[in-house]
Amino acid sequence: MDVDKIVVILVIAAFFLGPQRLVTYSRQLAVFVRRVRGWADATKAEIEQQTGVDVDWSDLDPRRYDPRRIIREALSEPLDVRPAAATAEPPTPGVRHVADGTPGR
DSSP states (O other): OOHHHHHHHHHHHHHHHHHHHHHHHHHHHHHHHHHHHHHHHHHHHHHHHHHOSOOOGGGGOGGGGOHHHHHHHHHHSOOOOOOHHHHSOOOOTTOEEOTTSSEEO
16 A cells, blocks of 8 residues: 555544544554454464474465466466477377277277
8 A cells, every 4th residue: 555545544534533432442453453463473383383384474475376476477488489389299000099098999
């Protein structure tokens, strides 16, 4: 979230809530955020303790799954330009081949 968006949200909140209630609600929000962080840290520690494995939480970061980044990385990878016919085995005369490529009877 940009700083500009945060400022606009604060101005709108100040307008609707008023200066006295804004302070109260901002304190409640801060307490809620601290509780959620504490809960998340406790959950992480419990999972690591129970599994005995140090989990790399950066692998579970949802920002890794940004479609723009995935497409950019896919387009930057070199292409495998081998023709498909070069990788397939030639059919054996007199043997019927089924869809999965194994000889059938």
